Amino acid sequence: MTHDFDETWDKNHGHHEIRCYWTISEPEFIAYLDPEHKWVGLHSIGMVEAQRSVGEQSSTETRYYISSLAGQAQPFGRAVKCHWEIENKVHWVLDIAFREDECRIRTGHADENFAFYIALPPHCAAP
Secondary structure, three states, X not given: OOOEEEEEEEEEOOEEEEEEEEEEOOHHHHHHHOOOOOOOXXXXXEEEEEEEEEOOEEEEEEEEEEEOOOOOHHHHHHHHHHHXXXXXXXXXXXXXXXXXXXXXXXXXXXHHHHHHHHHOOOOOOOO
16 A cells, blocks of 8 residues: 655663654545545544664654545654653643642542532632
């Protein structure tokens, strides 16, 4: 099957990561995947294989995506990398600034009660 490929290498903070990107944008294959055209704007599918090494330990992770991009692997790879950079920054804010990982509101209905209390307008909240 006709596909496009790109590869990136990153070395930061003691880890080394190789990312391989494949995309397929053949109209026949896209039509096969989405015969009822429920994915509006679907133009390609992509796969990312990320190989990460930290010291002596290494891991490989494979992820799949549907995309509105035309099907070239290089722009697809940039979009995936940008997505994860944003995701990681949001998690940093939640974990460090809001200390989300330290929150013990996880049992019974505590999470719903906490969300409800936070969502109330200030004049309705209990002192």
